[in-house]
Amino acid sequence: MNITLRVWRQKGPDDKGRMVTYQVPDVSPDMSFLEMLDVLNEKLQLEGEEPVAFDHDCREGICGACGVVIDGEAHGPETTTTCQLHMRSFKDGDTITVEPWRAKAFPVIKDLVVDRGAFDRIIQAGGYISAPTGTAPDAHAMPVPKADADRAFDAATCIGCGACVAACPNASGMLFTAAKVTHLGMLPQGQPERQARVIKMVNQHDEEDFGGCTNIGECAAVCPKGIPLDTISQLNRDLLGALASGRTE
Numbered sequence: 001m002n003i004t005l006r007v008w009r010q011k012g013p014d015d016k017g018r019m020v021t022y023q024v025p026d027v028s029p030d031m032s033f034l035e036m037l038d039v040l041n042e043k044l045q046l047e048g049e050e051p052v053a054f055d056h057d058c059r060e061g062i063c064g065a066c067g068v069v070i071d072g073e074a075h076g077p078e079t080t081t082t083c084q085l086h087m088r089s090f091k092d093g094d095t096i097t098v099e100p101w102r103a104k105a106f107p108v109i110k111d112l113v114v115d116r117g118a119f120d121r122i123i124q125a126g127g128y129i130s131a132p133t134g135t136a137p138d139a140h141a142m143p144v145p146k147a148d149a150d151r152a153f154d155a156a157t158c159i160g161c162g163a164c165v166a167a168c169p170n171a172s173g174m175l176f177t178a179a180k181v182t183h184l185g186m187l188p189q190g191q192p193e194r195q196a197r198v199i200k201m202v203n204q205h206d207e208e209d210f211g212g213c214t215n216i217g218e219c220a221a222v223c224p225k226g227i228p229l230d231t232i233s234q235l236n237r238d239l240l241g242a243l244a245s246g247r248t249e
């Protein structure tokens, strides 16, 4: 396949940035999208040009690092991560546009790389449990109903990729925050800090300049891990309950 790529190039956070067009010949349909970018970068390096900066780590859909907007869609035409998107999803002769996540809370560092530190700070605000150290408890010491364990596990599959923010017209990080709140809120170990957790995490979300949730649902539609929209309902119920109990933090 011969592909024309329009890629966002931006030297650094203060650079204005612009789209640059490149030709990428001999692309195999079996290549992942990132491998196709590797081919482009090898070509650029051989020509003495600066390679395109993009984020990646595991390349197997579990670390969440590789997010880019492809042809206007977070992670491109399939509901998966960019590293798990393959060139067979495109046609020979296609022109493909690649941009970084666009959100105030995710400033561009360089080219396609954004700073997703805002997500880390939301986790730091409350995405943990306080447990005394010591010998690990027996796995069966604290029974958890199957439905609760399944819902906690499903929420825990959020990889913090940020596609939900990139797809949301409000650039809201609420699906991510809700996944973290739901994960711990469904487990017995998460109960002592449940109310404080939701208040702190939502406050941090708002401080990070994410937009508010207005129930549009684009986040869940693009989420590569299928985090359901009703986790946001659970977050809202937890938040209202915590505020009604008189807590402010």
Ligand code: SF4
Residues within 6 Å of the ligand: 157, 158, 159, 160, 161, 162, 163, 164, 165, 175, 176, 179, 219, 222, 223, 224, 225, 226, 227
């Ligand atoms: S909720 Fe989904 S889209 Fe959002 S960060 Fe988690 S895995 Fe990515």
Ligand code: FES
Residues within 6 Å of the ligand: 055, 056, 057, 058, 059, 060, 061, 062, 063, 064, 065, 066, 081, 082, 083, 084
């Ligand atoms: S590189 Fe880890 S999810 Fe894509």
